[in-house]
Amino acid sequence: MATAPPPTGDTGDTDCVLDLGGLDALVQVLRSRGRTVVGPTVRDDAIVLAELESATELPYGWGVELDGGHYRLVRRTDRAAFAHSAGPQSWKNHLLPQRVRQWSADRGPDGELRVLSDRHEPGRYAFLGVRPCDLRAIAIQDRVLLGDRHRDDAYGARRTGAFLIAVECTEPGGTCFCVSMDAGPAAGPGYDIALTEVLDEAGHRFLARAGTPEGADVLAGLPRRAADSATRRTAAGAVESAAARMGRTMPTADLRTLLADSLDATRWNDVAARCLTCGNCTMACPTCFCTTTEDVTDLTGDHAERWSRWDSCYDLDFSSLHGGPVRESGRSRYRQWLTHKLGTWHDQFGSSGCVGCGRCIVWCPVGIDLTEEAHALHQEARAKDRPA
Structure with missing residues (x-):
């Protein structure tokens, strides 16, 4: 029986800073450990989730324009990799695939019916760029699909094998309202590694922190430097600014x-x-x-x-x-x-x-x-x- 993934949160380890080379090293280390890295990339005039072989495939310099019934890619004036909000796909596409065969049956020459249950080995995924709202969504699906009454063991196997790299939001979209649902823009518990992208006169970098022992182990193998107070302040300020610039709200009623x-x-x-x-x-x-x-x-x-x-x-x-x-x-x-x-x-x-x-x-x-x-x-x- 598959078991629910353990609750995760900050391990208490000192945070660190990755540069662009460190971000690419993160992808390569995860791939060397046998994981399929999935993250955002530009394809078919949209930012979609797809397998990545390198961090260079991330949507550097692209943002999105969102409204009701409207989605459009827009060029940014900087080279931010994660300055876009949630795209058309979610991580549900990998954890709860749209269509899965459960069993097949064949009638043999003797007329006997043979039934074979499908037992797919879950992939070892690393999800790069999980937004805080999607991190909360995964936690919600965990409660729904790994509950005691109606447990989905296939989902449990996929979920247990997934490595989650959250990216805190610094650029909310026109239809975002995660603040109203207490689901962002800061990353809550559930990640293995959390990143906050920082671009300023000091350069392009990512404040990183581990949320699980495996996350800490991965970070330990990357080229990195100790986090400085200026990077921490800038990262925190960017997330706070995003919280104040939500495109939508929910009423304050219950x-x-x-x-x-x-x-x-x-x-x-x-x-x-x-x-x-x-x-x-x-x-x-x-x-x-x-x-x-x-x-x-x-x-x-x-x-x-x-x-x-x-x-x-x-x-x-x-x-x-x-x-x-x-x-x-x-x-x-x-x-x-x-x-x-x-x-x-x-x-x-x-x-x-x-x-x-x-x-x-x-x-x-x-x-x-x-x-x-x-x-x-x-x-x-x-x-x-x-x-x-």
């Missing part, structure tokens, strides 16, 4: 209570008139975890396979019972997604299911903004409480 009390709000009709129920928000979300199974056969009927794949609460079949779908209207499906994400997730898993990354806003084809919807529901609730 969201769990707000959503529970807003099931009959008229605002749902407004969003239903715009929502295409395409499910893009759930596919881009780093915490949405719903899956379904599908069975397929070949034309002879002698070979069959069962696959697990991502599913979405926007799919009509998602809530289909013998009498038809439970949530037939677009209104009810959007309401289910938002109330679960911000409200009833607390009842199931002890926290919100949202980390403030803003992906659902960016990748909604009609630009629906869940922060705008939350504020609208809050205003409607306040209006009802006012005396006539």
Whole structure:
């Protein structure tokens, strides 16, 4: 049985500074230890997550312009490697793949059916550039998928083997609201190594600290120097500045209570008139975890396979019972997604299911903004409480 990864945090080791050569050495050391390094790189007019052979493949000098239903790469005036916010993919794509075969079955010449369970060896990944919001998202998925009642051992095996290198945010995007969800821009617990990028007159460098013994061991093998007070101050100031420049906010109300009390709000009709129920928000979300199974056969009927794949609460079949779908209207499906994400997730898993990354806003084809919807529901609730 796979076990949940142990909680991680600061080991108390002295922080250090890596230059650009040290960052590339980090990639090479991890590769020499048999890990596949995955990080951000520019491809197809977007910053995507892909295997890296060198730190030179990072998106130096690139930023992003984000808004509802809008994503665009923009050139920066500096050579920052991590001055961009969360892209279209999340680490969920590697820890909880979109489609996985569970078993296959073949009918032999004697007519006997032989079933073979798929047992894939989990890859040894090193994730470079994990944003604090995504670090929180991984922790949320750990609670969901490694809980006692409905444990996903395949996820557990992938998660236990993953080495996480967090990068604190110094440049929030136009749709970011991690501060409202207490998920950034500083890195919380869960990392093996945390980096903060610094660019000033003293040069281009990264303040690094270890969060686990393995992280400390990796840092010990890199060309580095002791951290100086100026680098620490600049790094801390950059993160504090990012916290003050979030592109979006959530209302200060208790969201769990707000959503529970807003099931009959008229605002749902407004969003239903715009929502295409395409499910893009759930596919881009780093915490949405719903899956379904599908069975397929070949034309002879002698070979069959069962696959697990991502599913979405926007799919009509998602809530289909013998009498038809439970949530037939677009209104009810959007309401289910938002109330679960911000409200009833607390009842199931002890926290919100949202980390403030803003992906659902960016990748909604009609630009629906869940922060705008939350504020609208809050205003409607306040209006009802006012005396006539």
